[in-house]
Amino acid sequence: MSDNKRDFDKEADQWDDNPGRVKMASDVSDAIILHIPLNTSMRAMDFGCGTGLLTLRIAPLVGSIAGVDSSQGMLDVLRRKILKQKINNVTTSLIDLDKGDAPAGNYDLIVSSMTFHHLEKIVPLLKLFHECLSPGGYISVADLDPDDGLFHNDNKGVIHFGFERTEMHQAFTEAGFDRIHDVTAAEVEKPTIKNGIRRFTVFLMIGQKTKAVHF
Numbered sequence: 167m168s169d170n171k172r173d174f175d176k177e178a179d180q181w182d183d184n185p186g187r188v189k190m191a192s193d194v195s196d197a198i199i200l201h202i203p204l205n206t207s208m209r210a211m212d213f214g215c216g217t218g219l220l221t222l223r224i225a226p227l228v229g230s231i232a233g234v235d236s237s238q239g240m241l242d243v244l245r246r247k248i249l250k251q252k253i254n255n256v257t258t259s260l261i262d263l264d265k266g267d268a269p270a271g272n273y274d275l276i277v278s279s280m281t282f283h284h285l286e287k288i289v290p291l292l293k294l295f296h297e298c299l300s301p302g303g304y305i306s307v308a309d310l311d312p313d314d315g316l317f318h319n320d321n322k323g324v325i326h327f328g329f330e331r332t333e334m335h336q337a338f339t340e341a342g343f344d345r346i347h348d349v350t351a352a353e354v355e356k357p358t359i360k361n362g363i364r365r366f367t368v369f370l371m372i373g374q375k376t377k378a379v380h381f
């Protein structure tokens with residue numbers, strides 16, 4: 167593991183013990199449910215699914231959902247939940263972009279929450295997502311608005327200190343998505359090392375791979 171990579175395997179077993187994380191995943195799933203017309207025939211992917219906090223909220227509302235992550239430890243926690251709760255429409259897949267792996271498949275919905283700030287190149291990944299989506303399919307990415315590097319107590323593995331929404335909107339456009347819009351999905355107040363209590367906001371950027379129009 168490179169020096170600047172966060173060890174998510176080590177954190178996996180305690181990941182869900184943080185109530186702020188659980189609430190954020192719940193708020194992001196509420197925003198997705200409100201703004202994207204989900205249905206039980208959809209094939210979905212949660213990229214950077216972690217322990218499945220978001221995956222398992224979306225699962226009952228779609229046909230199937232693949233939890234994709236580079237941390238085997240995180241995926242092991244999700245697998246245990248799947249087995250314990252006897253869930254039959256969630257799969258897991260180990261994919262590490264940093265090792266050259268690429269998401270593949272055919273989906274109607276791709277969601278991702280609090281993962282993009284750990285990824286170096288956003289546009290190439292969004293282009294891959296665009297290829298993986300069927301015509302009419304939806305993409306939704308939740309991540310921090312600019313946080314001045316204060317959201318995380320330790321910025322190891324954090325490549326982007328949040329994103330300007332205009333920047334993410336532009337990245338969606340470059341990747342080929344249409345009907346792009348954003349909402350505020352979550353708000354968090356927490357103590358920071360340098361600046362006392364601070365309020366952070368999380369956007370949800372939504373786009374669609376529009377159907378080809380034939381004349």
Ligand SMILES: C[S@@+](CC[C@H](N)C(=O)[O-])C[C@H]1O[C@@H](n2cnc3c(N)ncnc32)[C@H](O)[C@@H]1O
Pocket residue numbers: 174187191213214215216217218219220234235236237240261262263264278279280281284285
């Ligand atoms: C902050 S966690 C968010 C997890 C989950 N979405 C949640 O909200 O609880 C970021 C996740 O992205 C995954 N991740 C980081 N870099 C990745 C990469 N290069 N390829 C795939 N997944 C990655 C990590 O393993 C981790 O589970």
